[in-house]
């Protein structure tokens with residue numbers, strides 16, 4: 001291994017390049033001001049408009065605005081009746097929220113390993129993890145690359161399971177030209193500050209099932225009966241009922257004010273991400289020891305992350321590489337520290353690296369490089385130069 005002080009490099013640029021920068025302009029600023037001046041701060045007309053626009057963009061019947069993707073995944077499990085005694089098959093190669101929500105509803109998460117090229121849940125491994133207690137499969141479309149959709153639909157139908165998609169990275173993703181939500185299964189999107197469409201905090205649940213969408217809407221607002229959000233309008237005060245205690249998970253209009261404009265610009269953002277990813281691909285194509293994520297035919301990745309996997313032959317530990325990037329004024333990230341490595345999951349469920357060797361190795365090797373539409377070609381050249389100063393000193 002390279003000694004750590006061998007990587008004490010000078011900055012490649014005078015200012016720090018953050019790993020991710022939001023792409024907001026006057027359209028969002030003006031909409032926020034208009035929302036403030038309208039006097040309607042909570043769930044209201046802008047949320048309804050954003051839900052309609054988002055449903056149209058995804059080609060799905062129902063979209064429910066929420067304050068996070070995590071809230072969407074939690075409510076999806078609840079609305080599908082998944083709880084104690086049930087198992088949900090998912091991936092360890094994700095953000096902890098994916099597993100946390102399974103625990104929140106009292107069900108048991110069961111992890112299966114990922115595919116070596118995409119780091120997405122491997123459908124064959126997922127099938128082996130199915131037991132008579134399995135109620136749902138919860139795949140994550142890692143970095144925006146769609147999972148093997150036909151294989152997961154087959155598992156859904158063959159075993160009578162629910163399919164819940166963690167599409168936090170996958171707003172612009174397409175499989176054979178179709179959005180990941182267009183099947184009508186439950187799909188949850190994230191609008192967290194670093195996601196491709198950013199509202200700061202925010203999320204959306206989509207489904208083709210009107211009754212399920214209704215139930216999620218009610219659960220997202222304390223369990224209050226339908227349309228309680230408009231109980232203070234000129235149409236007159238309406239009493240509400242509560243048939244089951246819900247949560248406080250609703251999207252509000254200041255989030256939607258951002259989302260409306262982020263959505264309009266999203267395809268343009270995606271094109272820039274695509275071009276940046278192609279430039280990285282060209283730079284790293286012939287570098288031994290730098291492994292990139294595979295991209296399958298018939299898919300469009302959302303290019304949420306640009307991940308390189310530092311192979312052992314480089315003789316550089318991932319964490320030393322990251323420290324050297326930071327010292328050169330380049331922000332980097334790790335996606336992900338796999339869930340089986342987190343102490344709660346390791347201790348409670350006895351998960352070990354040997355159970356998911358592909359995910360475990362990837363978790364030690366992955367580094368995410370800056371990839372956002374605000375990145376200029378010159379910024380990206382700085383990133384590439386910083387990588388090569390470490391790999392080829």
Ligand SMILES: *Cc1c(COP(=O)(O)O)cnc(C)c1O
Nearest residue numbers: 068069070095097168190192203
């Ligand atoms: C960001 C993220 C989430 C959580 O999204 P929030 O909107 O912050 O709740 C869930 N899953 C994955 C894979 C994520 O990256």
